[in-house]
Amino acid sequence: MCQVDEEYNEQLEKRTVPSVSQRCVKCKEGTAALIIRAGDAFCRGCFKDYFVHKFRAMLGKNRLIFPGERVLLAVSGGQASSSMLAQVQEGLSRNAPKKLRFTPGIIYIDEGGACGQSMEEREGVIAELETMFRATGYPFHIVHLEQVFDLPISVLEAVSSAPQRPEGSYKAAVEQFVQNARVKGSCSPGEGHMDPAVLDAQIQLSHLDTQDLANGTPPSSLQHQQDLERLFASVRTLTAKEDMLQTLRQHLIVHTARTKGYTKVMMGDSCSRLAVKLLSNISLGRGASLAVDTGFSDQRYGDVIIVRPMRDYSSKEIAFYNRMFGVPSIFIPGLDTKAPEKASIQHLTESFVTMLQADFPSTVSTIYRTSEKLHTARPPHSSEMETVAKCLLCLCALDTKEAEEASAFHATLVSERLSEKRVPESAQVGSASTADTVGQCCSSGVGQEGGCSSRGQGCCSSNLTPVTPDLKSLLCYSCRLTIKDMTGVESLPPYIVSEAERRHRRSQMKKEISEFLLDDEEDEVAAS
Amino acid sequence: MAAPIALHLEFGGGAELLFGGVKDHQVTLPGQSQPWDMKQLLVWIRGNLLKERPELFVQGDTVRPGILVLINDADWELMGELSYELQDQDNVVFISTLHGG
Numbered sequence: 001m002c003q004v005d006e007e008y009n010e011q012l013e014k015r016t017v018p019s020v021s022q023r024c025v026k027c028k029e030g031t032a033a034l035i036i037r038a039g040d041a042f043c044r045g046c047f048k049d050y051f052v053h054k055f056r057a058m059l060g061k062n063r064l065i066f067p068g069e070r071v072l073l074a075v076s077g078g079q080a081s082s083s084m085l086a087q088v089q090e091g092l093s094r095n096a097p098k099k100l101r102f103t104p105g106i107i108y109i110d111e112g113g114a115c116g117q118s119m120e121e122r123e124g125v126i127a128e129l130e131t132m133f134r135a136t137g138y139p140f141h142i143v144h145l146e147q148v149f150d151l152p153i154s155v156l157e158a159v160s161s162a163p164q165r166p167e168g169s170y171k172a173a174v175e176q177f178v179q180n181a182r183v184k185g186s187c188s189p190g191e192g193h194m195d196p197a198v199l200d201a202q203i204q205l206s207h208l209d210t211q212d213l214a215n216g217t218p219p220s221s222l223q224h225q226q227d228l229e230r231l232f233a234s235v236r237t238l239t240a241k242e243d244m245l246q247t248l249r250q251h252l253i254v255h256t257a258r259t260k261g262y263t264k265v266m267m268g269d270s271c272s273r274l275a276v277k278l279l280s281n282i283s284l285g286r287g288a289s290l291a292v293d294t295g296f297s298d299q300r301y302g303d304v305i306i307v308r309p310m311r312d313y314s315s316k317e318i319a320f321y322n323r324m325f326g327v328p329s330i331f332i333p334g335l336d337t338k339a340p341e342k343a344s345i346q347h348l349t350e351s352f353v354t355m356l357q358a359d360f361p362s363t364v365s366t367i368y369r370t371s372e373k374l375h376t377a378r379p380p381h382s383s384e385m386e387t388v389a390k391c392l393l394c395l396c397a398l399d400t401k402e403a404e405e406a407s408a409f410h411a412t413l414v415s416e417r418l419s420e421k422r423v424p425e426s427a428q429v430g431s432a433s434t435a436d437t438v439g440q441c442c443s444s445g446v447g448q449e450g451g452c453s454s455r456g457q458g459c460c461s462s463n464l465t466p467v468t469p470d471l472k473s474l475l476c477y478s479c480r481l482t483i484k485d486m487t488g489v490e491s492l493p494p495y496i497v498s499e500a501e502r503r504h505r506r507s508q509m510k511k512e513i514s515e516f517l518l519d520d521e522e523d524e525v526a527a528s
Numbered sequence: 529m530a531a532p533i534a535l536h537l538e539f540g541g542g543a544e545l546l547f548g549g550v551k552d553h554q555v556t557l558p559g560q561s562q563p564w565d566m567k568q569l570l571v572w573i574r575g576n577l578l579k580e581r582p583e584l585f586v587q588g589d590t591v592r593p594g595i596l597v598l599i600n601d602a603d604w605e606l607m608g609e610l611s612y613e614l615q616d617q618d619n620v621v622f623i624s625t626l627h628g629g
Contacts, residue, residue, distance in 0.1 A: 022606055034603035041606060079541060315625035319596050331542045336628035338545065338581060350627055358593035
């Protein structure tokens with residue numbers, strides 16, 4: 001293996017060293033401007049065609065976005081998502097046969113509150129982004145991370161997926177759409193498929209929208225700002241912080257998509273990014289949900305489907321495209337900015353992958369191709385959507401429900417339980433499995449009042465219903481680890497806590513009435 | 529003895545944070561006996577421009593993996609990378625593609 005790589009490297013060098021005036025591999029005429037993949041030099045023009053084509057090919061191949069559908073573009077201002085926005089603009093504007101036919105909107109999540117940015121910095125960034133978004137003419141929504149404290153419980157429910165469109169209906173839908181457009185086009189040329197009046201109204205609406213947010217509650221109330229600070233202060237490690245931020249961001253995006261009537265969300269993950277995500281997710285214990293976390297489409301939320309159309313581009317291609325063709329992007333410092341290499345698992349994985357990529361140019365694509373082949377064992381659109389237990393935070397299928405006797409996970413649980421029993425006080429409260437969280441709540445609740453008591457119940461009011469609900473049993477393995485890294489769960493946004501309580505009540509009720517229910521299996525046996 | 533050369537340096541994608549948040553730098557490299565190449569430029573940047581955390585910009589004698597280099601708007605891999613001989617008025621761009629800059 002090593003030998004093969006060495007030979008390959010030599011070959012590469014031989015080809016690229018005398019290449020100051022190298023020609024493009026595609027048109028054989030233009031002067032090469034950049035090298036993508038091992039040794040393929042492209043000129044400016046060919047690179048542009050290649051880049052633009054790839055985006056549309058990705059969407060065309062997957063046939064997931066129906067004509068006329070409303071699609072929310074998640075733009076962070078960074079290079080990949082800005083490039084995605086530019087590609088959507090390009091695809092919608094020109095009158096090519098492979099024109100894109102959906103209706104886009106933009107969402108930006110302002111995470112400054114979690115990353116310790118000052119108010120002025122955040123306002124500056126938002127103002128810059130607003131000009132960038134306004135130039136596109138698409139409706140846009142600027143949402144502050146603080147708004148997670150206002151989210152309703154419904155975010156955490158995976159709505160059973162919208163009626164699956166039968167195979168082959170895509171073609172019919174496209175034809176129908178093209179015909180409609182032709183009829184419309186004959187009376188109002190120019191805008192193509194979109195009615196200019198509708199478009200105008202949409203733009204106006206979106207402006208109202210953002211003005212609402214900007215003026216009504218300047219970024220967010222002070223209370224929520226403090227809540228957010230407290231939440232992130234209670235997370236002990238950067239690894240868990242990044243994971244928590246990712247979870248909350250995702251909830252906000254899905255919620256916005258639902259309330260504003262979008263059925264798809266586009267994320268700008270590049271293949272370099274996904275390769276890092278794949279490896280770091282494995283290290284974080286998210287192996288069971290790799291397929292939904294890194295695949296082209298992610299149907300975990302049921303009614304809103306996440307798609308990742310940039311997953312065929314490397315970050316190098318994106319950076320070069322943005323630079324060469326003047327795609328604006330904004331750099332916003334995040335949690336891991338200027339962090340040392342080993343600050344978090346995600347950060348370390350990234351430097352590992354990029355370092356390996358520097359010596360072995362096919363690293364990223366190899367990892368990425370692996371992610372393409374992953375599938376969940378259970379078909380995501382099974383009819384028994386309701387019965388599949390989902391993780392409270394990431395909404396992936398629970399991998400912690402029925403632990404086998406001989407599994408490592410079971411062993412961890414047993415040893416955890418044993419070590420807890422040594423603390424007699426906490427063991428008395430509730431059952432052995434909930435003792436840990438309850439104990440944490442009691443101890444940290446003393447220091448930080450408000451968190452616990454503000455929800456109306458005293459910390460140790462009753463032994464039967466733990467006030468800080470036992471989150472653990474509702475979480476997947478990886479989210480358990482994240483919660484474990486928190487000093488207490490009382491600073492979590494209310495929607496998470498109340499949903500946990502609701503799920504507990506429900507399972508308790510189910511247990512109580514279970515004697516009176518007909519067992520499903522018995523039923524089936526009887527029927528057959 | 530080569531004459532001093534003027535360069536336009538640009539940092540983006542978060543790399544500018546290591547240079548006091550300034551993206552564009554107009555610099556003049558002093559004259560020296562042999563012509564300036566990229567390798568020497570990196571040493572010069574490290575000594576004269578870099579404000580903090582040099583390990584986040586240079587590693588060994590080259591740039592940190594994940595930071596792209598463009599010389600006159602072309603990939604530096606086409607120009608011979610570290611051995612490229614800098615000319616007067618060259619435009620060198622460093623773009624970080626790493627998460628968080």
